[in-house]
Amino acid sequence: MNRIIISVTNDFATDQRLLRTCDCFNELGYDILLIGRKLKNSFEINLPYKTHRFRLLFNKGFLFYAEYNLRLFIKLLFTRKDLLYANDLDTLLPNYLMSKITSCALIYDSHEYFTEVPELISRPKIRSFWIKLENSIFPRLKNVITVNQKLADIYSSKYKVPVTVIKNVPRSAVEKVFDPVVALSEDQKMVLYQGSLNMGRGLELMIDAMMHLENHLLVLAGGGDILDQLQVRVLENHLEDKVIFLGKLLPEQLQGVTNQADIGLSLEEDLGLNYRYCLPNKVFDYIQAQIPVLVSDLPLLKELVSTYAIGECLTQRNPESLAFSIKNIIRHKNDYRDGLISASGQLNWENEKKVFTEFINQID
Structure with a gap:
């Protein structure tokens, strides 16, 4: 052997x-x-x-x-x-x-x-x-x-x-297992970022956007270099009831969280060619969970979203625009259903x- x-x-x-x-x-x-x-x-x-x-x-x-x-x-x-x-x-x-x-x-x-x-x-x-x-x-x-x-x-x-x-x-989700992991209040919407909590991921922008969102919960699943800074940012802006940190999760644990989300975020900044030409695995995890995505206006992410009609690109990187886009995508999430089904069957x-x-x- x-x-x-x-x-x-x-x-x-x-x-x-x-x-x-x-x-x-x-x-x-x-x-x-x-x-x-x-x-x-x-x-x-x-x-x-x-x-x-x-x-x-x-x-x-x-x-x-x-x-x-x-x-x-x-x-x-x-x-x-x-x-x-x-x-x-x-x-x-x-x-x-x-x-x-x-x-x-x-x-x-x-x-x-x-x-x-x-x-x-x-x-x-x-x-x-x-x-x-x-x-x-x-x-x-x-x-x-x-x-x-x-x-x-x-x-x-x-x-x-x-x-x-x-x-x-990821592997295809033959059956979407829904086992609630995050405690949500009635009618509360779950906004998910999963992956490394490192610089250039748009995490500060996500946190700031929560000041403009009611009845939404930002869930950050992962660990990384700027975890402490992000936690301080949440405390300083009194967002403890709107942002939670789950830390690192095993793949099977993470899948349960992803399935529960209403929208998945991938907001990498254009800091070097690695991010400019990124296609993060979290986006494909969102696709398999068949939740719409909001991504950076970067070449490959923009092409992916456009090709399969699975979400939108964020063109204005400020908290107000991000909050508006999150609400709008969740409000019309059924519009992305066919694209997500098609993409999950191929990717x-x-x-x-x-x-x-x-x-x-x-x-x-």
């Missing part, structure tokens, strides 16, 4: 794309070792394949990446493997070096345009390091995938290598897995 080692820097318990990837390899008969890291608040896991989570001394900054990559290299060196799978640029170096040392095939899965994330745009020296690393390794890769065609075109043009698109879409993992399986089978 072929042994594949899949590595990622996060706590993979809530990484839906990664877990779908592992499930696919499991179905194909691979012996899987999934490597990530364990934090103080990590969920316990029970997966049908082997896992290993590093407990690190450092959990952010340069020392974190240095420690993780060194630990990963040593782990890869002394573990049997036939195929290596690197998730994002921050795991690529040890996987690439090991592929050269052992002649193992390597798959590189770029979940985002790593060197264009907002956290690096504002830190040019650190960004320069990651750009140099990408420039030195990417042109030598043979098996590369990413999440949408625009990023694939950028990478292919820049590095002259073929890049396969595997969309970051799901069952369809995407066929492309992924074909990609895997062509690897030497």
